Amino acid sequence: MRSIVTAVATGLCSLAVLFAAGPARASEDEQLWTASTATVKLGDKWRVLQDVTARFSNDRDGLYEIEANTLLGYKVADNVTVWVGYTHDPNYNAGHFSVMEHRGRQQITMDNILKIGPGQLSARMRIEERWREGVGGTAYRLRPFIKYVLPFHKDGKTALLLSHESFIDLNRTNFQRIQGEERMRNLIAITTPLAKNVNLEVGYLHQHGFRPDADDSNDHAASMTLGFSF
Template sequence: MRRVPACCLALASFCTASVASAETSEDEQVWVNLTAMGPITGDVVYFAELQPRMGDGASRLDQLLLRGAVGLKLSPAVTLYQGYAHVVVPVDGGKDVNEERSFQQLNWAMGKPWGGELTSRSRFEQRWRSDGGDTGWRLREMLRYEKPLKPGTQTVNALAYAEGFLALNDTDWGARSGFDQLRSFVGVELGVKDATTVELGYLNQVIDQSRGRTRVNHVASVSLFFRH
């Protein structure tokens, strides 16, 4: 019987460990976003959001997000917001994890290339969680493009966006500095009444859970925007 060299055994063990550590978990989810927005007075505006997110094959509440902000229109194309968010993460058989976020947000209407509309949303978050004492700092950048499917109308728009998340520090509740997640969306925007719109589509969420673990969520996304 031939003996396998020790170096080969070591290499095989290393490769096996690397594959085992590079784990990817997937889930099918449904996200609902209800948003109201509009002017308060003059150039002062607001938005308020309610977002239940269903996970585990859309069988249970995975996350509930309440978020609001007040903003100032610096120009017809640029608005600066200060906001706050409360996030509830249910834990099976345990106490819910709560996250509080303060954030600053810059919305920029960049222009109308290729017959559509290109916008940017930059958000800087300060995060605190009930299962730790550290403050997490995170940057988020979204680029969004929409284009009417029928020229001259806004009834049905093709819609796509991508949003990258970058964590700026490590925390005792699990955040790790570097790439945090990427969200990519394709779908349609439907005009309902006046300035109210509905967005329907598929969202892919890739989350880096550190130590070689990646989570991929396949999301059916439904958003209602009520503008007044």
């Protein structure tokens, strides 16, 4: 429990500092991220999750990525699910296809594992194996993630959402050139149900990239996710 609390405190502090501080030497980009997710129960234990995210960039002249994930999950405890799946991730340059990336994905999600004030904390640990067509090597990375959801009213469904995710590269390849923390994502959003099985999340996402041989990067993204559960 102490390690969980320490990770939570570190993540929330990073989130607060990043939102409070202006960027030091860094390149800036304005982006739009739109996503749709669907989770289907296959019984008491099994789940299937499908999500698709399209990312658009001002600096890259439009569409630059469509990430599609298919995951199969198994609940090992009330709040804990293990997942395994595949990511199909074509990349684009000004809307024109440039390179195809394939990923294996394994993760464990821990929902509502810690109550902090009136809100709930959730966490996820993800590991990915990455391959790019026409480029040699297998890249490995970890993606620890924490999320804090704070309802605006007691027992209410509309809430403030804060999240932090780090990308930690475990090796170097021709396309993964940093070993260690390569980027972080911090999100502040409002989440609210639209119908019984439909949820909307709208917010601001800040993605900071660490680049040892150049100025760091800052992506400022308007983020919108529509979620379905069945």
